[in-house]
Amino acid sequence: MSAPLPVTLTVNGETLSHLIEPRETLADFLRRDLGLTGTHTGCEMGVCGACLVMLDGVPVHACLIFAVQAAGADIATVEGLTESAAVADLQRAFHERNALQCGFCTPGMLITAQGLLARTSVPSRAEIRDALSGNYCRCTGYEAIVDAIETVAHKRAAGEAAPRFTEEPA
Amino acid sequence: MKARAFDYIRPATVAEALAAFAEAEGDASYIAGGQSLIPALALRLQAPARLIDIGHIAALRGIAVEDGWLRLGALTRHVEAHDHPLIAVHAPLLALAAPYVAHPAIRNRGTLGGSVALADPASEFPAMMLAMAAEIEIVGAEGTRRVPADAFFQDLYQTALEPGELLAALHIPVARPEQRCAFDEIARRRGDYALVGCGIRLTMPRDRVEEAHIAFLAVGPTPMRAPAAEAALIGARLDAEAIRRAQAALARDLDPPEDGEVPPAMRLHLARVLLGRLLGRLQDQIAEAA
Numbered sequence: 001m002s003a004p005l006p007v008t009l010t011v012n013g014e015t016l017s018h019l020i021e022p023r024e025t026l027a028d029f030l031r032r033d034l035g036l037t038g039t040h041t042g043c044e045m046g047v048c049g050a051c052l053v054m055l056d057g058v059p060v061h062a063c064l065i066f067a068v069q070a071a072g073a074d075i076a077t078v079e080g081l082t083e084s085a086a087v088a089d090l091q092r093a094f095h096e097r098n099a100l101q102c103g104f105c106t107p108g109m110l111i112t113a114q115g116l117l118a119r120t121s122v123p124s125r126a127e128i129r130d131a132l133s134g135n136y137c138r139c140t141g142y143e144a145i146v147d148a149i150e151t152v153a154h155k156r157a158a159g160e161a162a163p164r165f166t167e168e169p170a
Numbered sequence: 171m172k173a174r175a176f177d178y179i180r181p182a183t184v185a186e187a188l189a190a191f192a193e194a195e196g197d198a199s200y201i202a203g204g205q206s207l208i209p210a211l212a213l214r215l216q217a218p219a220r221l222i223d224i225g226h227i228a229a230l231r232g233i234a235v236e237d238g239w240l241r242l243g244a245l246t247r248h249v250e251a252h253d254h255p256l257i258a259v260h261a262p263l264l265a266l267a268a269p270y271v272a273h274p275a276i277r278n279r280g281t282l283g284g285s286v287a288l289a290d291p292a293s294e295f296p297a298m299m300l301a302m303a304a305e306i307e308i309v310g311a312e313g314t315r316r317v318p319a320d321a322f323f324q325d326l327y328q329t330a331l332e333p334g335e336l337l338a339a340l341h342i343p344v345a346r347p348e349q350r351c352a353f354d355e356i357a358r359r360r361g362d363y364a365l366v367g368c369g370i371r372l373t374m375p376r377d378r379v380e381e382a383h384i385a386f387l388a389v390g391p392t393p394m395r396a397p398a399a400e401a402a403l404i405g406a407r408l409d410a411e412a413i414r415r416a417q418a419a420l421a422r423d424l425d426p427p428e429d430g431e432v433p434p435a436m437r438l439h440l441a442r443v444l445l446g447r448l449l450g451r452l453q454d455q456i457a458e459a460a
């Protein structure tokens with residue numbers, strides 16, 4: 001009875017039907033079955049935040065949900081948010097402020113930032129740090145990440161649209 | 171770090187869920203938010219043959235006030251404790267504690283029912299059930315019953331839930347204007363499980379304490395009331411002397427176990443510090459209101 005089950009879900013705007021083994025986490029499904037490797041896996045127990053995705057518009061850990069549980073849900077990964085340019089301003093600010101070094105934590109950081117700014121338009125630095133409490137970064141020391149998120153919060157509140165991210169900022 | 175294979179069932183009703191559990195002859199687990207269960211499965215601390223996903227059972231949802239009680243369906247998420255206007259008004263201790271529970275993304279999935287059913291002594295919401303004098307609604311093959319929080323938490327991870335029973339809802343007496351409450355905890359880092367935490371609800375119709383509920387987390391095998399500290403406050407004005415008496419009485423209430431993280435004496439000390447801090451905060455609130 002632990003045979004694969006048919007599951008229909010939406011990933012980055014596309015509705016997909018797959019046969020999925022119940023024990024496969026959403027993180028493994030995205031990475032292995034769909035090749036969406038922007039969702040990283042570190043601890044696989046909810047501690048590091050590298051695997052965050054949007055599920056029905058709010059951040060969740062893809063390592064803490066089985067893909068079969070996501071049947072009927074609407075998932076957005078960092079690839080989807082990049083393609084739609086929803087996080088382009090965050091990506092630009094991270095780039096400009098050197099808020100990433102190895103980049104392993106970055107997809108999770110972007111999802112947390114996007115979730116935070118959807119709830120609180122201009123969070124304080126303390127609120128930003130609090131929101132990042134479940135995202136580990138072993139490189140930057142967090143200061144630049146807080147700066148980048150703060151910058152974008154102010155820009156968005158001032159009504160500046162997210163410019164599309166390009167490799168070389170103009 | 172991967173879960174053992176299991177079969178997955180998504181019932182639509184409580185009756186279907188109970189039947190699916192009975193059919194598995196004990197080798198099954200309910201899953202709600204999965205935020206505690208999935209790490210346990212990944213570490214293979216648990217390996218049930220069947221997972222019954224209760225996340226889509228409508229009867230386990232909903233937040234409503236009925237006859238002086240706030241009813242929170244088991245599937246109410248941590249984030250709703252944080253944000254929901256009815257919870258802020260009628261169960262302010264839950265709203266005060268919610269920001270200390272895990273991290274935002276975990277709060278988006280974790281459920282109050284899951285947290286209370288698991289009864290981790292280091293968790294915030296189970297202790298708040300004691301501080302709010304909540305009742306826990308349980309449904310099983312025999313029907314439905316309501317158990318007061320004081321009788322629900324029995325021993326380490328052991329509750330009044332019998333195998334196969336579901337926690338259906340939490341019932342909380344709505345907060346009254348003459349009640350004041352406070353919550354805080356001491357943790358090494360924000361979002362980590364606390365070294366000690368405490369929620370207090372004082373009923374003060376005039377300037378004296380008529381009723382006191384003081385509940386601690388992370389000080390023993392279950393969330394714990396502090397009856398001696400509570401008794402030290404009854405009938406008293408909330409002044410420095412009463413606060414000192416309550417702090418001193420804590421030694422009779424708490425006997426923190428040896429756990430390798432911090433020595434029992436230090437945990438008791440931290441509990442005293444925290445109790446003094448919270449009662450002081452309430453004292454200030456009362457002074458401001460006067």
Ligand SMILES: Cc1cc2nc3c(=O)[nH]c(=O)nc-3n(C[C@H](O)[C@H](O)[C@H](O)COP(=O)(O)OP(=O)(O)OC[C@H]3O[C@@H](n4cnc5c(N)ncnc54)[C@H](O)[C@@H]3O)c2cc1C
Pocket residue numbers: 045046047199200201202203204205206207208209224244270271272273276279280281282283284285287288292293294295331335336337338361362363364
């Ligand atoms: C990194 C991390 C940090 C965390 N930090 C904290 C913290 O600081 N404080 C804190 O309190 N918690 C913390 N948690 C735990 C989190 O709050 C869990 O969500 C919560 O304890 C369980 O709720 P759940 O809905 O996810 O339950 P699940 O994981 O789905 O279930 C937990 C257990 O309860 C049972 N169960 C669930 N619902 C019911 C029901 N309705 N009836 C009967 N049985 C049921 C399940 O069978 C299982 O045994 C943390 C988790 C992680 C991963």
Ligand code: FES
Pocket residue numbers: 040041042043044045046047048049050051052061062063064
């Ligand atoms: S991989 Fe999911 S939180 Fe670390």
Ligand code: FES
Pocket residue numbers: 099100101102103104105106136137138139140
């Ligand atoms: S940039 Fe390396 S972990 Fe954050």
